[in-house]
Amino acid sequence: MKKHVLTGLAIALIFTACNNNNKPQEGSSSVVTSPAFMEYSVVNVFPHDTSSYTEGLLVHNNELYESTGREGFSKIAQVDLSTGKAVREHYIDKAVFGEGIVIFDNKIYQLTYRSNKVFVYDLKDFKKIAEYPWPGEGWSLTHDGKSLIASTGTSELQYLDPNTLQVQKKLPVTDENGPVNNINELEYVDGFIYSNQFLTNNILKINAETGKVVAKADLTDIFAHGGKVYKPALLPDPNEDVLNGIAYDSARGSFLVTGKQWPYLFEIKFR
Template identity: 40%
Template sequence: MVHFNNIPVYSYDIINTYPHDVSAFTEGLVYESDYLYESTGKYNESTLRKVDLQTGEILKLHKLDENYFGEGITLYHNKIFQLTWQSKVGFIYDKESFALINKFYYNTEGWGITHNDEHLIMSDGTDEIFFLNPQNLKKVYSIKVHDEFKPITRLNELEFIKGEIYANVWRSDKIARICPHSGKITGWIDLKGLLSHKEYKNAGTLNGITYDSEKNRFFVTGKMWPKIFEIKLI
């Protein structure tokens, strides 16, 4: 294993690939029971969708109002929480029907969202990660993310895996592994080379992390990528 500034750097093996809609500007990704729940961005194109992992078929689709730029999502107690980028409003949907249950408001940008057993966990593109009360969506506390020397910013799509926060770093091929208590980077995952040079021509940045806890499977994708990758960290 390589180390950078005393922090381990993980590489990957590709275990499987699955089809992904190349028009999907991926902002949030959640796995549950062979389905993916995905949030896509861009004004007048933002959606919430349920997708068959194996085939890539879109099974359910909700289009956001043209004024909203969809961002991260998380699935918590059969509800889907979806952020928007600069509108300072999030949406809560019923998981099965995608019916809107409620809205919530925040005073920063919305980037990524995930949860642990106790809190919703949200990023806003800075080095700060917010822990929210899932009942009233109020901030309980926050942490500042840093390596040995400096703050780590542009934290985007989030996933909580085995006690750590995993975060895409926007406009990079790297995922940060973060201690949820101290904010310290515990590892970097370098995903350079996942897409071939040809595939990268039309694709955007790496964005989208989700985890199948039952089968210990780790999935990643990116904005307008043709594939979702199941990877193993090495």
């Protein structure tokens, strides 16, 4: 009788061990984790032109560049950070809604919202030197030193050949709940893509290899962060004039962020 009990016990232990071996191990790729929470601090505040419906923001060679949207108001500009005023600017066709920009190989690439075009300008004088067709909507651009990276408002990022704008690959963006939509303004930094998520106050940190959202910052309280209140002028449309625009300043080791028609541009550091 004892022999049968021991035999049954042994079988049960073996069965349990096999089941345990089939379970996902901690740290394995099967374990789905939520993005980490990114805290931030505001280290400086600069003026921002409230007529600028910000679509793209970047720092290149210690100079700030911005692109804006809305038909009749769309432009690319080099901006004086200390004053918020344009040093030089170029308005595009009044019928076109301009979107995000990136600077690559001394050229400025600019997406358009629904005009199915990408404009390319010479960085030194803002003269248009090329135009490419673009299928669907264009939202934002950045680059990783080899490819342009575009967002189209979906949950996918597109890697593009800078010379032809042909799609090299598509990268789905996901978190613990699945696909993450409304990926907007982009900034590539050291293997990660930082992105505004349109119609939210979130900045996402995305692994550029896997597409996983590894961290998230909520900037809802940025106008009153750290106990100091920056009273904004009444935004024309609080539902539209949302957080949008993120640029990494390598010289400062910080990010510059703003929103559509916001009166301020904030310099922040993530912790």
